[in-house]
Amino acid sequence: MRVTKQSLQASAYHEAGHAIADVRFECICDRVTIVQCQEDGTLGRERSVYGGDAEHRLIACLAGYAAEIEHDPRSEPQAKLGATDDFDKARGCLRELGVKCLLAPWHKKTRQFVRDNWRAIDMVARDLVEVKTLDGYEVELIVNIADGEPDAIEALANHRLMIGHSGTRQFPFTVMQLSEE
Ligand SMILES: [Zn+2]
Numbered sequence: 001m002r003v004t005k006q007s008l009q010a011s012a013y014h015e016a017g018h019a020i021a022d023v024r025f026e027c028i029c030d031r032v033t034i035v036q037c038q039e040d041g042t043l044g045r046e047r048s049v050y051g052g053d054a055e056h057r058l059i060a061c062l063a064g065y066a067a068e069i070e071h072d073p074r075s076e077p078q079a080k081l082g083a084t085d086d087f088d089k090a091r092g093c094l095r096e097l098g099v100k101c102l103l104a105p106w107h108k109k110t111r112q113f114v115r116d117n118w119r120a121i122d123m124v125a126r127d128l129v130e131v132k133t134l135d136g137y138e139v140e141l142i143v144n145i146a147d148g149e150p151d152a153i154e155a156l157a158n159h160r161l162m163i164g165h166s167g168t169r170q171f172p173f174t175v176m177q178l179s180e181e
Contacts, residue, residue: 003036003043010068010075011043012128014082016121017067017114018046019134021060023143024117027052032124033133042082049136058093061086062103062110067121070114120146123170130168138165145171 011034022029028049036043046064051057065083069076087103094101114121120143127134127142134142137159144152157173160166167173 007043008034009125009129010072010079010082012125013071013121014064014068014079015044015046016124016128017063017065018060019124019139020067020117020121020143021056021063021113022046022048022052023120023140024113025052025056025060026050027056027060029136029139031133031135032128032139034128035132054093054096058090058097058106059110059113061090061093062106063114066107066110066114067125070111070118070121071125117146126170127168131165135163142171 015032015034019029019032021027030047030049032046034044037045048060052060062083064086065079068079068082090103090106091101094103094106123142123146124134124139127138138156141152141156141159145156153171156171157167161173
């Protein structure tokens with residue numbers, strides 16, 4: 001698979017959708033990346049610490065696709081192709097829930113979830129395009145920033161200084177934060 005700027009962006013929004021669902025459903029995002037996999041050439045991975053209940057897992061499975069087409073509706077055919085595994089997992093959750101095997105209503109529900117959380121998804125995706133990998137705590141802090149928590153930007157800068165990550169265009173380290181170290 002050839003990596004283009006467009007495919008990196010699509011992957012960033014896809015993985016950000018999974019990551020924000022995991023944070024919101026308290027499944028804890030462990031790590032999210034859009035670095036190309038050496039083995040199968042695919043872009044993007046997101047890992048959560050907990051699975052959560054079937055309903056939340058279902059939305060988390062579909063959130064990658066939903067975020068990708070929310071960002072760029074024209075990417076729909078490509079996004080669908082890339083989400084084959086996600087959709088299979090979602091159908092597994094449906095079976096677990098014992099409901100009729102239709103994904104359509106869940107796509108609708110997930111689309112709403114993605115719209116309600118767009119600020120956080122967009123912020124995480126922008127940082128992913130720039131730095132390619134975020135740890136779970138960075139994602140959590142970006143969600144706090146999106147939620148308007150007053151100390152979250154400084155907390156993110158401090159965490160990134162500590163783990164040796166750089167600032168990003170939307171969250172640069174300010175001179176003040178650096179001199180306080
Ligand atoms: Zn996915």
